[in-house]
Amino acid sequence: MEIREEPVRFDSSGTELHGVYYELAPRESFEMVAVICDPFAEEKKCAQRILAQMARRMANLGVAVLHFDYRGTGDSGGDFGDFGPTDWLQDIEAAVAYARERRSGANIGLLGLRMGASLAAELAEAMGDCRWLVLWEPVVDGPRYVRENLRRSLIKAMLTRGPDSSAPAHTPDTTQGWLDLDGYRVSARTRAKLEAIDLSAPPEFSGPVLVVNVGARALVRHELLFLAEGYPGGSAEVVVMEPFWSRVGLVDGERLVALTAQWLSQIL
Amino acid sequence: MSDDSTLKNQLKEMIVERLFLNITAAEMADDADLMQTYGIDSVNLFEIIVGLEEEFEITVEDEDFSVEAFATVNSITELVKRKRGQR
Numbered sequence: 001m002e003i004r005e006e007p008v009r010f011d012s013s014g015t016e017l018h019g020v021y022y023e024l025a026p027r028e029s030f031e032m033v034a035v036i037c038d039p040f041a042e043e044k045k046c047a048q049r050i051l052a053q054m055a056r057r058m059a060n061l062g063v064a065v066l067h068f069d070y071r072g073t074g075d076s077g078g079d080f081g082d083f084g085p086t087d088w089l090q091d092i093e094a095a096v097a098y099a100r101e102r103r104s105g106a107n108i109g110l111l112g113l114r115m116g117a118s119l120a121a122e123l124a125e126a127m128g129d130c131r132w133l134v135l136w137e138p139v140v141d142g143p144r145y146v147r148e149n150l151r152r153s154l155i156k157a158m159l160t161r162g163p164d165s166s167a168p169a170h171t172p173d174t175t176q177g178w179l180d181l182d183g184y185r186v187s188a189r190t191r192a193k194l195e196a197i198d199l200s201a202p203p204e205f206s207g208p209v210l211v212v213n214v215g216a217r218a219l220v221r222h223e224l225l226f227l228a229e230g231y232p233g234g235s236a237e238v239v240v241m242e243p244f245w246s247r248v249g250l251v252d253g254e255r256l257v258a259l260t261a262q263w264l265s266q267i268l
Numbered sequence: 269m270s271d272d273s274t275l276k277n278q279l280k281e282m283i284v285e286r287l288f289l290n291i292t293a294a295e296m297a298d299d300a301d302l303m304q305t306y307g308i309d310s311v312n313l314f315e316i317i318v319g320l321e322e323e324f325e326i327t328v329e330d331e332d333f334s335v336e337a338f339a340t341v342n343s344i345t346e347l348v349k350r351k352r353g354q355r
Contacts, residue, residue: 151317155310158333216285242288246311 001025003059008066012094013087018075019068019095020052021102022059031106032131032268033099034058036067037092037116040194041080041149041184043245044073047113050244050253054111057261061268063109066099081178084190085197089119096127107131111260114245115139118197124205132267133209133231134260137245140223142197152182202230208267209234214241214256237263276345282319283341287312298341313338320344326351 004025038044055065069076070091072083109132112120117138124130139145177188211228213220220236228236244251280293302308
């Protein structure tokens with residue numbers, strides 16, 4: 001069987017979203033749709049290839065997949081600066097609704113990376129009927145996440161200035177409430193929403209959850225272990241590989257994709 | 269082995285591990301330009317700073333950001349010592 005990859009468009013609060021719908025052709029009888037929740041800004045660009053690889057692998061398992069662009073990103077409508085995490089959460093809800101239109105009665109699972117994983121975790125609790133959740137390197141601590149992105153901007157500014165300048169690198173422009181967050185112009189509202197991300201509270205989702213730590217060490221970081229243990233059906237795994245969401249170059253994602261596919265095949 | 273050498277070795281281990289470099293820590297020269305020799309870019313530098321804070325328990329402030337401070341293992345060693353209040 002082949003995987004059919006169909007460009008699709010659907011509405012979210014009056015803005016047209018673009019996505020790709022993956023499914024086996026001819027269509028399998030198994031009624032499950034996975035919605036992929038992208039990370040934020042530059043991380044989305046770097047992660048695109050491995051997320052598409054994951055989408056195809058899930059399709060091979062008989063799971064239809066919807067991978068879409070949030071408002072203001074990719075091929076979807078709107079300007080990036082006009083939207084933020086609250087809008088993108090609505091976009092995931094719209095994607096879930098569209099997935100249900102495509103497969104009436106289908107069960108829904110969510111797979112997210114970084115900020116997308118945090119949004120997926122939030123929505124899974126609100127949905128009530130989400131069947132499973134895969135969280136790749138979720139952002140657990142919003143303020144730290146924003147600080148890290150500010151630092152990336154500082155480092156880029158430092159390297160651009162070169163070794164001859166004696167002036168310290170400047171904090172990214174915060175005039176008029178706007179912020180340069182790793183090259184992306186972000187409103188004060190979006191910054192506040194990113195900083196409000198907090199996955200430290202005990203989660204209320206009771207379905208199976210896979211939390212994946214991707215990094216240099218074969219040991220799950222404490223905060224991700226704590227998060228996974230907070231879910232009644234949670235488990236945590238580690239994959240030793242480069243943080244592909246921050247790498248422009250090619251990173252082999254096979255181990256991460258295979259681990260996730262294996263977990264999915266056990267719960268489907 | 270002196271404290272300085274121990275610190276440098278720990279730094280090299282951290283850099284090689286976090287950046288997935290295809291060399292051993294022992295092969296990394298103390299005075300080699302990290303950007304020129306090992307192709308370290310802004311993304312890698314960010315990983316090094318996170319590694320310094322997580323593994324060496326120092327806080328890197330905005331005013332510490334300079335190309336010179338992160339140019340070599342020697343210069344990073346000096347930064348860590350300064351942040352720890354050592355000379």
